[in-house]
């Protein structure tokens with residue numbers, strides 16, 4: 001499904017964080033949003049997820065975003081798994097809330113755990129899994145819901161370099177063909193993962209760089 005953001009303006013209180021911002025993500029495209037801290041990357045994802053008010057227009061396949069929907073799944077750095085539920089039952093939970101029958105949801109959850117490399121860990125509790133494994137469970141939980149658009153906000157920010165690199169490989173594999181908006185401030189990660197990289201706040205960075213160069217030359 002395609003995602004369209006038109007003339008998006010969002011702010012907290014009086015100051016606008018994003019102003020007249022537009023972006024199109026084609027069906028199945030993986031777009032990375034990069035930019036310095038505070039430039040509004042998470043704000044953009046929260047608006048697309050329908051979690052905060054905005055002006056402008058956001059739509060998925062032409063249908064306007066008016067609030068949250070499981071069609072647009074947001075994945076965070078924190079895994080948000082329930083500590084008392086096993087990996088399998090964590091993946092199953094949103095499916096249960098959607099009313100998917102037990103045998104079907106169990107099978108779908110197990111299939112996704114296998115696809116993220118966690119076959120054999122179905123009965124482990126989150127505390128028995130490493131940070132990278134917990135992120136894999138989170139990814140399985142998100143994708144088992146078959147969202148049309150996946151929104152990822154610095155999902156690997158807390159992982160060590162090696163785990164991060166294996167998660168990047170996994171994401172490339174399992175999200176291939178899924179419309180994805182992925183936020184990072186790691187330039188290498190952006191270039192590695194993105195079909196396209198959109199840099200937020202670049203104008204501001206350019207302006208600052210020009211000002212610094214002018215000051216140095218003076």
Ligand SMILES: Nc1ncnc2c1ncn2[C@@H]1O[C@H](COP(=O)(O)OP(=O)(O)OP(=O)(O)O)[C@@H](O)[C@H]1O
Pocket residue numbers: 012017035036037038039040041042043044185
């Ligand atoms: N709930 C909030 N209330 C008020 N201001 C906020 C709120 N959330 C974010 N901001 C401000 O909006 C601006 C953009 O924040 P946002 O989190 O979108 O940036 P970001 O690019 O994702 O940053 P980072 O890379 O550090 O996560 C920042 O100046 C931030 O202080």
